[in-house]
Amino acid sequence: MAAGGSNRLMTPDETAERLAVSKRTLYAKWREWGVPAYKVGKHLRFRERDIDHWIAQQACN
Secondary structure: OOOOOOOOEEOHHHHHHHHOOOHHHHHHHHHHHOOOOEEEOOEEEEEHHHHHHHHHHHHHO
């Protein structure tokens, strides 16, 4: 595991579960919320450490 968290790419289902929102809400709001995401082919993926960092930033605001 790299410093600062895991480089594992999570699916939208896994990410939505981690954020405690529906997958539909995640797809509709990820850009507006500023959640970092990556396109892998035609699929949307979220890096685990980016999501953990984003959650921590939201808690501080």
